[in-house]
């Protein structure tokens with residue numbers, strides 16, 4: 259994925275550094291506690307949810323959406339991502355590594371043999387916030 263006019267590659271690390279710089283320049287580090295960032299993240303998830311609220315199921319690719327609706331969606335998705343990246347940074351979690359590890363754990367938990375089934379293993383009592391289903 260590339261971004262911006264410069265065509266620079268967008269990585270979690272780039273976003274992390276841009277967010278850190280943004281906060282530092284505004285003296286906002288004092289407000290960026292884990293709790294504050296988590297609440298901001300949840301607020302942005304709410305704003306993202308509002309876009310889909312009352313629309314019912316929408317087809318993949320959002321073919322019937324107006325351009326400004328898609329732009330707005332991109333903005334709210336970005337708000338969620340940026341707060342998630344910032345929260346991870348402030349908590350000292352390497353989000354990229356943690357996410358890759360989680361994908362590997364999910365692959366073990368849901369082997370390829372379970373292809374096509376949305377069913378979760380019935381003996382799964384762990385509540386570790388799986389994110390493998392789309």
Ligand SMILES: [Mg+2]
Pocket residue numbers: 302305333334337
């Ligand atoms: Mg927002």
